Amino acid sequence: MSTDDIRDDTILEEYRESVDHPIYRLFSEYGRDHAHWFAIGVVTSTLARFLSLVPPVILGIAIDAVFSDDQVYSLPLVPQAWIPGSTEGQFWLSVALMGVAMALAAVMNFGRTSTLNWFSHRVKHEVRTDTYQQMQRLDMSFFNDMQTGELMSILNNDTNRLELFLDNMMDSAIQLAVLLLGIGAILFWINPQLALVTLVILPVAGLFTLWFMRRVEVMYAQIRSQVGDLNTRLENNLSGIEVIKSATTEEYEGDRVEETSYEYFRRDWRALRMNLIYRPGLQLLTSFAFIATFIVGGIWVLSGPPLAFTGTLSVGELVTFLLLTQRLVDPLAQMSEIVDRYEDAKASTSRIYALMAIPVSITDADDAVELEDANGRVEYDNVGFSYDGETTVLRNVDFAVEPGETVGLVGPTGAGKTTILKLLLRLYDVDSGAVRVDGYDVRDVTLASLRGSIGYVSQDPFLFDGTIRENLTYGAFDATDEEMIEAAKMAEAHEFVRNLSKGYDTQVGERGVKLSGGQRQRLCIARTILADPPILILDEATSDVDTETEMLIQRSLDRVTENRTTFVIAHRLSTIREADEILVVEDGRIVEDGTHEELIDEDGLYANLWSVQAGEIDDLDAEFVERASRRAAMRSRDTEDE
Incomplete structure (x- = not known):
């Protein structure tokens, strides 16, 4: 198991252990609003089972009263005056009652399946929706630790397991309970002594079931966890299929999938082996009950009461006993399922509630205010931050940006540039200091109004599976076609979109796979432009485009950023050369700031970075080269630790 898998398990396991009575919680929290449907299902299921027991009882009475003429024809709860006096009338009455019972049982079964299926599917829908909503609320630190496949396993596999239980097994459990109570009552009504012979298996079956449940509970928790691991492996490989093919590592990845799949098989087989003991064991117990009833009842009918038994037993009563005992065989065997x-x-519900129990720290304060019509003044006041509470990522970050200014952030990889701007979006909260917009601490305004005032274009352009039109208007759903096209023109995207076979209705594929990296990036820029935020963040927004396209986008961005506070993270220093201010970040601190010309004159880190991009490597300061080497070694060590 990989380090990531262990970390995933640790997060969920920590909260899963605190989940008490998960199935009960499921019914009390999600079943309450639909309890009337569940109640109808229980009632119709109960009636269906009771009606299914009517034919054996009537058949036993008919054998003794109609065919053998050994007893008077009488039915429980039916006045004797209603029963025909002739044998032929009693025969047809038996036929009619059995037919009506069977027909009503079919109607009740329809009502049972309809209502219980509706109940189970509705609960599954609400659980999945609430789980997804909880995932959206969770902090970014949670997603840094969790794998996508694990989350998909909870949203899909675990919720489907609930539906299987609520849909089929709850119904079976209800019918089994009704069957046991009904058959037990009928058998004791007919002959209490022989009923003890038939039903003595029930406490034995109960103890056997309790043993089984205790053994498999842990096994199923492990299986559900392994399903998440397998989904993660498959999701990663499918997402990286291009890398796998280009690196010719199909055999290597096939072995890794086989290893993960075998671990799932091994855990699943352990639980299956327990079932292979439990299910035949229950069948054997019910078979013993049937044989014991037949032996004792047969001797009783043929030779009188055996051993310490007393009284009489008719052929019809024995037939009823045998028919009802046989009815116990399959349901009791189904108890294993x-x-x-x-x-x-239970294991799946525990995982779902474990996810819902994970606390959310990035939330609206009770007295949070709306950030309306933001001017775009941004201030970082002595900000410090750490992702894990131990390793400091940012320290003493202090600067202010006036409305409409463009600020460039440059520095070595891993210096903390992107982290600085994630604090502005409040994807994380500062450990010390404050980040302010228009004088408001970002922790004192609502998340929706804060993030609605900021447009973000990341270095990893993401498009949803759908059309170009749907992606461009995402978040600006009321935008007109004219506004959409104008935004596309400003991002230098309109020309290539217009040349596609279906234009703005072209399907982009999952994550925009049908488009080039540069095309995806231009569409993401257009999407942000269409939202028209007062603050704009461009995180390596031109990293995936060629030089000509970069020039065109840069020209359009000059128009976009006018009268808009803009932050630009760039490794290509040419893209921020005209910025009002450039912040140079190193090891989580701002070590230089000024305009391009001022920083060149300082002959510091920025000047060295500019020399690297200008190809003047031989003229670099020796200390700069040594520091770059140390940073590269540090990044390698951090990657290994992760």
Whole structure:
């Protein structure tokens, strides 16, 4: 198991252990609003099972009263005056009652399946929706630790396990309970002594089931966790299929998938082996009950009461006993599947509630205010930050940006440039100091109004599976076609979109895979332009475009950034040469600031970076080269630690 897998398990396991009575919570929290449907399902299921027991009872009575003429024809709860006096009338009454019981049972079964299926699917829908909503609220630090496949496993596999249990096994459990109570009552009504012989298996089956449940509970928790690991492996490989093919590592990745899949198989097989003991064991117990009933009842009918038994037993009563005992065989054997599904659903529900229990720290304050019509003044006041609470990432970051200014952030990889701007978006909260917009601490305004005032174009352009039109208007759903096209023109995207076969209705594929990196980036810039935010963040926004396209985008960005506070993170220093101010970040601190010309004159880190990009490597300061070497070694060590 990889380090990431262990970290995923640790996060969920920590909260899963605190989840008590998950199935009960599921019903009390999600079933309450639909309890009437569940109640109808229970009632119709109960009636269906009771009605299914009517034909064996009537058949036993008919054998003794109609065919053998050994007893008077009488039915429980039916006045004797209603029963025909003739044998033929009693025969047809038996036929009619059995037919009506079977027909009503079919109607009740329809009501049972309809209502319980609706209940289970509705609960599954609400659980999945709430789980997804909780995922959206969770802090970015959570997503840094969790794998996508693990989250998909919870959203999809675990919620589907709930539906299987609620849909099929809950119904089976209800019917089994009704069947046991109904058959037990009928058997004791007919002959209490023989009923003890038939039903003595029930406490034995209960103890056997309790043993099974305790053994498989842990197994199913491990299986559900391994499903997440397998989904993660498959999701990673499918996302990186181009790298796998280009590196000819198909065999290597095939072995890794086989290893993960085998671990899932191994854990699943352990639980299956327990089922292979439990299910035949229950069948054996019910078979013993049937044989014992037949032996004792047969001797009783043929030779009188055996051993310490007393009284009489007719042929019809024995037939009823045997028919009802046979009815116990399959349901009791099915109890193994009920328990199996219950433990599986319990493990899945625990994982869902574990996810919901993870605390969210980035939330609106109780007295948060709306940031309306932001002017765009941004201030960092002596900001310090750490991702894990131990390793300091930013220290003493202090600067102010006036509305409409453009600020460039440059520095070595890993210096903290992107982290600085993530604090502005409040994807993380500062550990010390404050980040302010228009004088408001970002922790004192609502998240929606803060992030709605900021447009963000990342270095990894992301497009949703859908059309170009849907991606451009994402977040600006009321935008007109004219506004959309104007934004595309400003991002130098309109020309290439117009030349596509379906124009703005062209499907881009998952993550925009049908477009080039530069095309994706231009569409992301257009999407941000269309949202028209007062503050704009461009994180390596031109990193995936060629030199000519960069020039065109840079020209359009000059228009876009006018009268808009703009932050530009750039490794290509030419893109921020005209910025009002350039901040040079190194090791989490701002070590230089000024205009391009001022920083060149200082002959510091920025001047050295500019020399690197100008190809003047031989003229670099020796200390700069040594520091770059140390930073590269540090990044390699950090990567290994992760």
